[in-house]
Amino acid sequence: MSDAYIALADGRVLEARARAPGRTRGELVFTTAYTGYEESLTDPSYAEQVLTFSYPLIGNYGVRSERFESETVQPRAAIAREFTDDVAEWLAGEDVPAIDHLDTRELVTTVREEGAMACGIAAGEDVTPEDAIAEMEACKPMSDHVDIGAGVSVAEPELHEADTAGEADARIALLDCGAKGSIIESLNARGADVHVLPYDAAPADVSAVDPDVLFISNGPGDPENFVAAKEVVDAFAGELPLAGICLGQQIVASALGGDTEKMTFGHRGVNQPVKDLRTDRVVMTTQNHGYTVADPGPLEVTQINVNDDTAEGLEDEELGILTRQYHPEANPGPHDSLDFFDDVLAMADSTTEIAAD
Numbered sequence: 001m002s003d004a005y006i007a008l009a010d011g012r013v014l015e016a017r018a019r020a021p022g023r024t025r026g027e028l029v030f031t032t033a034y035t036g037y038e039e040s041l042t043d044p045s046y047a048e049q050v051l052t053f054s055y056p057l058i059g060n061y062g063v064r065s066e067r068f069e070s071e072t073v074q075p076r077a078a079i080a081r082e083f084t085d086d087v088a089e090w091l092a093g094e095d096v097p098a099i100d101h102l103d104t105r106e107l108v109t110t111v112r113e114e115g116a117m118a119c120g121i122a123a124g125e126d127v128t129p130e131d132a133i134a135e136m137e138a139c140k141p142m143s144d145h146v147d148i149g150a151g152v153s154v155a156e157p158e159l160h161e162a163d164t165a166g167e168a169d170a171r172i173a174l175l176d177c178g179a180k181g182s183i184i185e186s187l188n189a190r191g192a193d194v195h196v197l198p199y200d201a202a203p204a205d206v207s208a209v210d211p212d213v214l215f216i217s218n219g220p221g222d223p224e225n226f227v228a229a230k231e232v233v234d235a236f237a238g239e240l241p242l243a244g245i246c247l248g249q250q251i252v253a254s255a256l257g258g259d260t261e262k263m264t265f266g267h268r269g270v271n272q273p274v275k276d277l278r279t280d281r282v283v284m285t286t287q288n289h290g291y292t293v294a295d296p297g298p299l300e301v302t303q304i305n306v307n308d309d310t311a312e313g314l315e316d317e318e319l320g321i322l323t324r325q326y327h328p329e330a331n332p333g334p335h336d337s338l339d340f341f342d343d344v345l346a347m348a349d350s351t352t353e354i355a356a357d
């Protein structure tokens, strides 16, 4: 008798071992990252998803809150071939179901072939396969989570001061659609004050901060549902330099007349190769996304994914727009693309010069 089950939308039910009990449902996705489980499990972009680690052993360097990207565990459940006790205890303490001792290679192959899909999990004493099936049947498609930003954004504006407190070189308005903490830290470390605004802030809320750059964060769900953020981008494009990471890139492109589409299984891992089309330089990047910019609208695609040619960087020098589909803040690494933040802050400098002229 097993004490855990996962039901898949394709009709299969797999047996597993319960490491943290509970019943839940979500979109089944996988990451190939072999380090960075603390960062992944606290990345708000995983809201409403069930995260499978393709690497077989997760947790062998413990759990330290210094590495968290947000204050809570974000996916609805976690799956690995084997979790260490440290990770299992952390997830149990956070009431996030976790299961292991199942064939995660089969799970990953299924998602690669059939796409990210609904799943249901039941773990703990006395659970039955029917419990997992009932959860799976109640699972909504990701695009139906129309207000997903509400669960991951700040409720009120917050100021995160530059490490050079009192002597900030730039002021950033960060629209928090589920921002990873290390995006804020990367900006603070480069001398920028970061005014974090709720995901549904109005253009007037952005003006109130009088920023040098408007920055749209990463976040969960379907970018087309972030209607207020698109209105903000539309209001400030050409007026203020604009930057975005991941969901931020998708929102900027969509707001300016482009389009996004759902990928079959997405990109989640820490070794995604990205090529800059102007220099032919390839860097390794951290990624976590299930949607992609299919039509960049007026923006130029300056970087692409080497594996599937999808858009990884969008720019418009005249409008002052710079976005990345991957995660330049690079926690857990690699750090190849950290200079993105220097390029964003250079846009802030250029507006200061324009204003001074």
Ligand SMILES: NC(=O)CC[C@H](N)C(=O)O
Pocket (backbone or CB within 6 Å): 045, 217, 218, 219, 220, 221, 222, 223, 245, 246, 247, 248, 288, 289, 290, 291, 292
């Ligand atoms: N990390 C992100 O910002 C993810 C963006 C979006 N939710 C996607 O899955 O594509």
